[in-house]
Amino acid sequence: xxxxxxxxxxxxxxxxxxxxxxxxxxxxxxxxxxxxxxxxxxxxxxxxxxxxxxxxxxxxxxxxxxxxxxxxxxxxxxxxxxxxxxxxxxxxxxxxxxxxxxxxxxxxxxxxxxxxxxxxxxxxxxxxxxxxxxxxxxxxxxxxxxxxxxxxxxxxxxxxxxxxxxxxxxxxxxxxxxxxxxxxxxxxxxxxxxxxxxxxxxxxxxxxxxxxxxxxxxxxxxxxxxxxxxxxxxxxxxxxxxxxxxxxxxxxxxxxxxxxxxxxxxxxxxxxxxxxxxxxxxxxxxxxxxxxxxxxxxxxxxxxxxxxxxxxxxxxxxxxxxxxxxxxxxxxxxxxxxxxxxxxxxxxxxxxxxxxxxxxxxxxxxxxxxxxxxxxxxxxxxxxxxxxxxxxxxxxxxxxxxxxxxxxxxxxxxxxxxxxxxxxxxxxxxxxxxxxxxxxxxxxxxxxxxxxxxxxxxxxxxxxxxxxxxxxxxxxxxxxxxxxxxxxxxxx
Ligand code: GLN
Numbered sequence: 001x002x003x004x005x006x007x008x009x010x011x012x013x014x015x016x017x018x019x020x021x022x023x024x025x026x027x028x029x030x031x032x033x034x035x036x037x038x039x040x041x042x043x044x045x046x047x048x049x050x051x052x053x054x055x056x057x058x059x060x061x062x063x064x065x066x067x068x069x070x071x072x073x074x075x076x077x078x079x080x081x082x083x084x085x086x087x088x089x090x091x092x093x094x095x096x097x098x099x100x101x102x103x104x105x106x107x108x109x110x111x112x113x114x115x116x117x118x119x120x121x122x123x124x125x126x127x128x129x130x131x132x133x134x135x136x137x138x139x140x141x142x143x144x145x146x147x148x149x150x151x152x153x154x155x156x157x158x159x160x161x162x163x164x165x166x167x168x169x170x171x172x173x174x175x176x177x178x179x180x181x182x183x184x185x186x187x188x189x190x191x192x193x194x195x196x197x198x199x200x201x202x203x204x205x206x207x208x209x210x211x212x213x214x215x216x217x218x219x220x221x222x223x224x225x226x227x228x229x230x231x232x233x234x235x236x237x238x239x240x241x242x243x244x245x246x247x248x249x250x251x252x253x254x255x256x257x258x259x260x261x262x263x264x265x266x267x268x269x270x271x272x273x274x275x276x277x278x279x280x281x282x283x284x285x286x287x288x289x290x291x292x293x294x295x296x297x298x299x300x301x302x303x304x305x306x307x308x309x310x311x312x313x314x315x316x317x318x319x320x321x322x323x324x325x326x327x328x329x330x331x332x333x334x335x336x337x338x339x340x341x342x343x344x345x346x347x348x349x350x351x352x353x354x355x356x357x358x359x360x361x362x363x364x365x366x367x368x369x370x371x372x373x374x375x376x377x378x379x380x381x382x383x384x385x386x387x388x389x390x391x392x393x394x395x396x397x398x399x400x401x402x403x404x405x406x407x408x409x410x411x412x413x414x415x416x417x418x419x420x421x422x423x424x425x426x427x428x429x430x431x432x433x434x435x436x437x438x439x440x441x442x443x444x445x446x447x448x449x450x451x452x453x454x455x456x457x458x459x460x461x462x463x464x465x466x467x468x469x470x471x472x473x474x475x476x477x478x479x480x481x482x483x484x485x486x487x488x489x490x491x492x
Pocket of ligand 1: 206
């Protein structure tokens with residue numbers, strides 16, 4: 001079969017169960033595509049071909065026994081921020097270029113237990129700080145829709161791998177948009193779950209009160225399958241919530257949109273940098289949802305202007321604390337011939353971390369230092385609470401809130417935005433993390449340069465099933481999610 005990479009997760013699951021093809025054939029198919037096509041896309045940092053085939057053979061044995069998990073034998077790619085025992089985990093940094101974790105992240109362990117086959121680890125912005133994946137120590141990844149454009153970030157490798165059909169599904173993480181924005185730039189569906197739904201254990205920490213892992217895939221249905229595997233309580237993550245997990249696949253239904261009240265925040269459509277094509281596509285998608293029975297309600301989210309400054313204080317503050325563990329002694333990179341301990345710390349950190357990471361450590365350390373803590377950090381925490389309350393008030397009147405995922409489509413690699421320009425591009429995604437809410441990106445068409453545009457739907461706490469169902473129903477009535485980049489049509 002030459003077109004195994006065109007099958008959905010449900011089709012792959014059924015094909016494997018009915019022995020139309022084996023996991024080994026499927027895995028070899030993907031490995032061949034990666035070998036041929038990924039040199040152009042550069043989505044993978046590490047390809048684990050040998051190990052993948054061993055896992056595929058084990059899945060084939062389980063499949064023959066008739067007791068396999070629904071996803072047994074299906075390949076996936078992990079963002080290189082999830083620790084993988086025996087396989088390098090770099091977080092896109094020179095600091096961890098030689099780091100092999102002694103244990104698996106819970107997300108990785110759960111995927112393995114379900115029989116999913118790990119194809120490899122995919123590229124990302126260094127320590128997940130960025131929106132382009134260009135800050136990776138391993139170089140930029142191309143957007144499959146236009147290889148000289150960025151795939152978004154920080155989970156840009158995950159998005160590019162799926163959009164080029166180099167993996168059927170991938171894991172990502174989202175601290176301030178890193179699942180939704182690359183999904184938007186690459187024409188994919190990506191879900192950022194409620195804070196506490198997916199374990200952070202073994203996920204290299206960026207900003208711990210905001211970080212959350214989630215699925216990236218072609219459709220809401222594919223995301224639902226992966227959510228069924230990775231969601232759930234984990235005693236090893238103290239912020240993981242002990243709450244029953246939905247069956248996200250069984251809950252998909254064709255009735256989520258009728259009567260659904262969708263809030264349209266006035267402030268979101270007056271943002272200065274909002275691209276005209278993005279705005280037009282978002283409005284068209286909302287019109288479509290209205291035709292399907294949704295009710296559009298204009299709402300106010302008065303704190304919009306506070307999103308970027310609040311996030312860019314809290315996230316660097318937490319990052320500066322989290323990244324203090326990389327000291328040249330215990331993990332990763334160590335400078336050569338240090339003259340004393342201070343020199344070892346200083347040079348290991350200034351040689352091991354890239355410019356954006358160092359910038360954030362400086363901002364964060366400043367904001368947390370004596371004399372500035374109350375003026376910056378405590379104040380930002382108070383504003384964070386107001387942002388959350390703004391959403392909770394809105395949810396008294398609407399079921400979900402619609403927004404673009406990003407103000408623009410993918411820009412060129414090397415566009416060299418200033419840090420503030422780049423931070424402003426996160427305006428639509430940051431508040432969701434500050435409030436701990438779930439949100440999803442769905443592909444809804446293209447701009448004048450044929451680059452994908454995404455719609456973001458923000459839900460109330462624990463509404464993952466609802467968000468997936470809304471997008472699933474939209475995808476049953478439209479075909480944007482079935483469009484493939486030319487490079488994905490290439491055969492290996
Ligand atoms: N672009 C945002 C940042 O640079 C979000 C990144 C993320 O979600 N990991 O912090």
